[in-house]
Amino acid sequence: MINAPESMTAASQELMHERPMMKLKGQLQRLCPNLAPDASLAKYTRAIEQCRLMEQLPATTSGTGGKCSRKAVKVRAEANRLYLAKEYEKALGKYNESICLAETGSEHLGMGYANRSAIYFEQDEFEYALANIALAKEHNYPERLMPKLLEREQQCRVKLAEGKSKGTVPLRRFDLNVPVNSKIPFLASGIKMARLEDFGRSMIATKRFKTGDVILHEKSILASIDLKLQFQNCNLCSAEEGLSLIPCPNCATVMYCSQECLERDFRLVHRFECPIAEKVQHLSYGFVNLGSRLFLYGLSLFDDDLDEMMRYCNRTKTGGNPLNLDYTRYDPLEEFKELYNLSATTTPTNESSYRFFATIRCLMYLESPLLKTIVISDEQKAFMRQCVLDFTRAASYYRWHLTSPLFPIQSLFNHSCDPNVLIVILSGHVKLVVFRPIRPNEQICFSYGHRWWDTPMCQEPFPMVFVCKCVVCDPSKKIAWLASKRELTLAAKADLVVVGLQVCGSDSDDVADLALIQTYIERNGRFVQAMEEFMKLLSLHWTLLFRLLRQEDEAQRRAKIAARLAGAAIDVVD
Numbered sequence: 001m002i003n004a005p006e007s008m009t010a011a012s013q014e015l016m017h018e019r020p021m022m023k024l025k026g027q028l029q030r031l032c033p034n035l036a037p038d039a040s041l042a043k044y045t046r047a048i049e050q051c052r053l054m055e056q057l058p059a060t061t062s063g064t065g066g067k068c069s070r071k072a073v074k075v076r077a078e079a080n081r082l083y084l085a086k087e088y089e090k091a092l093g094k095y096n097e098s099i100c101l102a103e104t105g106s107e108h109l110g111m112g113y114a115n116r117s118a119i120y121f122e123q124d125e126f127e128y129a130l131a132n133i134a135l136a137k138e139h140n141y142p143e144r145l146m147p148k149l150l151e152r153e154q155q156c157r158v159k160l161a162e163g164k165s166k167g168t169v170p171l172r173r174f175d176l177n178v179p180v181n182s183k184i185p186f187l188a189s190g191i192k193m194a195r196l197e198d199f200g201r202s203m204i205a206t207k208r209f210k211t212g213d214v215i216l217h218e219k220s221i222l223a224s225i226d227l228k229l230q231f232q233n234c235n236l237c238s239a240e241e242g243l244s245l246i247p248c249p250n251c252a253t254v255m256y257c258s259q260e261c262l263e264r265d266f267r268l269v270h271r272f273e274c275p276i277a278e279k280v281q282h283l284s285y286g287f288v289n290l291g292s293r294l295f296l297y298g299l300s301l302f303d304d305d306l307d308e309m310m311r312y313c314n315r316t317k318t319g320g321n322p323l324n325l326d327y328t329r330y331d332p333l334e335e336f337k338e339l340y341n342l343s344a345t346t347t348p349t350n351e352s353s354y355r356f357f358a359t360i361r362c363l364m365y366l367e368s369p370l371l372k373t374i375v376i377s378d379e380q381k382a383f384m385r386q387c388v389l390d391f392t393r394a395a396s397y398y399r400w401h402l403t404s405p406l407f408p409i410q411s412l413f414n415h416s417c418d419p420n421v422l423i424v425i426l427s428g429h430v431k432l433v434v435f436r437p438i439r440p441n442e443q444i445c446f447s448y449g450h451r452w453w454d455t456p457m458c459q460e461p462f463p464m465v466f467v468c469k470c471v472v473c474d475p476s477k478k479i480a481w482l483a484s485k486r487e488l489t490l491a492a493k494a495d496l497v498v499v500g501l502q503v504c505g506s507d508s509d510d511v512a513d514l515a516l517i518q519t520y521i522e523r524n525g526r527f528v529q530a531m532e533e534f535m536k537l538l539s540l541h542w543t544l545l546f547r548l549l550r551q552e553d554e555a556q557r558r559a560k561i562a563a564r565l566a567g568a569a570i571d572v573v574d
């Protein structure tokens with residue numbers, strides 16, 4: 001899948017079935033066969049307690065949060081083996097795990113960073129190598145090994161001086177390049193929200209957009225990092241930062257792309273999770289984590305005043321319209337209220353899972369010493385369960401992506417198999433780039449998985465959690481969709497051949513090719529019949545856009561590190 005490497009493929013969904021969470025659910029079904037799928041949350045709670053499922057969760061290793069330098073050394077040895085076998089990606093994952101396990105203040109933290117710098121050196125990522133060397137020095141890297149580290153540092157500087165950096169300048173920048181919404185400066189103006197029967201909240205263009213317009217650049221506010229990704233993605237913003245993750249200083253289960261994300265997550269959510277980190281980790285399950293994390297996030301924004309939160313939440317939901325927010329005066333509580341106001345719909349077949357997930361995660365969180373002092377009465381517990389259930393349903397809306405990053409504005413865009421924008425999520429940010437011309441009153445959609453021009457054409461259904469009502473999938477719309485298409489003119493067909501030859505030529509470069517393709521699609525993009533050359537061009541457009549957006553992100557990240565290193569010569573990457 002080109003557009004979203006982390007998106008939920010059928011294979012990754014299958015993997016989820018092996019999670020402890022699903023095993024516990026299976027156990028409950030066997031032990032309580034009469035528990036109705038839509039039984040109340042109070043009944044689910046009693047059933048889970050009677051079956052003593054909570055006793056199967058790992059014990060909390062009080063005080064250490066699972067940190068253990070002995071284990072860190074063992075995992076680092078595994079990583080070293082992988083490093084010697086040149087299996088760098090796997091080695092990185094293991095070094096990260098070892099960094100997370102190392103006791104704060106021990107030399108093993110520094111050694112983990114130093115070893116990580118060796119990987120970057122091998123991969124010609126000299127800026128990252130230097131950043132990790134700085135981290136190693138900052139975190140008790142032993143003096144006895146220092147000469148080796150200093151030698152690597154020197155080699156990195158030489159390589160950079162010789163111009164061997166992989167690049168700190170994007171080949172092409174994808175900044176917002178259209179007039180922006182006066183209250184939401186990271187969204188293009190000329191986009192409104194409407195509620196459509198088939199899709200719920202939808203984003204509609206009120207003016208023309210042209211191919212290549214960048215219409216959204218938003219930062220995520222929260223994510224749901226599954227067990228398998230804890231040493232690859234930032235626990236707060238979801239950034240895939242295997243290159244520079246730093247660990248929570250108190251537990252061995254989560255990592256962050258920056259000190260800022262670490263502190264923000266601790267203030268808003270992780271302070272509740274950290275003391276019971278092993279249990280939280282055990283019950284980690286894809287998008288589901290987001291449901292309960294959103295409850296904790298909201299509670300923090302209400303300054304831990306649960307009664308105040310209940311007063312706000314115990315009213316009829318408005319449906320939620322984040323486009324009413326004024327981001328020029330950003331207020332996370334107001335943003336949270338709009339998120340809360342969404343009444344997410346889910347298929348009845350999923351209801352028993354959502355109820356189970358919400359209940360068991362509430363029981364787990366109520367073992368958190370801090371939460372125990374806030375959620376006390378039965379009424380408060382019932383509110384928490386309902387709130388977590390509502391948010392778990394809402395979280396299913398973001399489930400098309402493996403880390404379910406939450407972008408309040410981006411989450412209003414629906415899926416289409418004939419998308420008119422491309423979505424790219426990198427470094428905890430999302431960008432939407434217009435893929436083909438958009439006319440006023442047209443819905444703006446990206447693809448959650450596949451596109452009509454993928455080969456074989458839409459054969460393998462994407463594991464959607466909803467019945468797709470897009471123009472390609474809904475039979476009642478498909479006829480009109482096909483009828484609206486015309487054949488390419490003879491001139492357009494001739495141009496297509498010329499474009500094809502140019503972009504496949506040996507002297508082609510990505511930026512020039514993209515410009516050529518975008519000009520062609522801007523002119524002919526509304527002709528979408530299944531003509532092989534045309535479909536290939538659409539695929540190529542998708543691939544090129546994605547590749548250039550990734551290159552932009554990587555270059556900017558390197559540039560940021562280089563700037564930091566030049567300024568302070570220490571500190572972490574953000």
Ligand SMILES: C[S@@+](CC[C@H](N)C(=O)[O-])C[C@H]1O[C@@H](n2cnc3c(N)ncnc32)[C@H](O)[C@@H]1O
Binds near residue numbers: 342345416
């Ligand atoms: C990220 S949300 C998009 C905004 C959503 N419509 C809302 O009201 O908040 C994803 C959810 O929107 C709905 N949706 C998105 N694309 C759809 C499509 N092609 N057909 C039917 N429902 C769709 C599904 O309920 C899906 O779980």
